[in-house]
Amino acid sequence: MAHTTSIRGFEATLIGRISAFVAEIRDSRQRYRAYRQTVRELSNLSDRELSDLGLHRSAIESVAIEAAYGK
Incomplete structure (x- = not known):
């Protein structure tokens, strides 16, 4: 019984990872x-433009997170 080593499969998996x-x-x-x-x-927007x-200015980070990450 012969044993072979499949390096090609390992390389493909490594490259994929x-x-x-x-x-x-x-x-x-x-x-x-x-x-x-x-x-x-x-x-950069004024309080009026945000309104x-x-x-509100305090919501800027929350809005940015929602926009970028969808959370």
């Missing part, structure tokens, strides 16, 4: 950038 890891990092960075941009843009949107 690395690719998934890199994709997750990329997605996390994009979500964080969206969060920061939302906070920046809303922070017109139905927001």
Whole structure:
């Protein structure tokens, strides 16, 4: 009975895991950038403009989290 080692299968699994890891990092960075941009843009609005949107300055971070992460 002969035994063989499948390195190709291991490499494919490893490459897949690395690719998934890199994709997750990329997605996390994009979500964080969206969060920061939302906070920046809303922070630049006056209290009157925020009020017109139905927001208070204290809700900016919550709105940004919802926009970027959907939580």
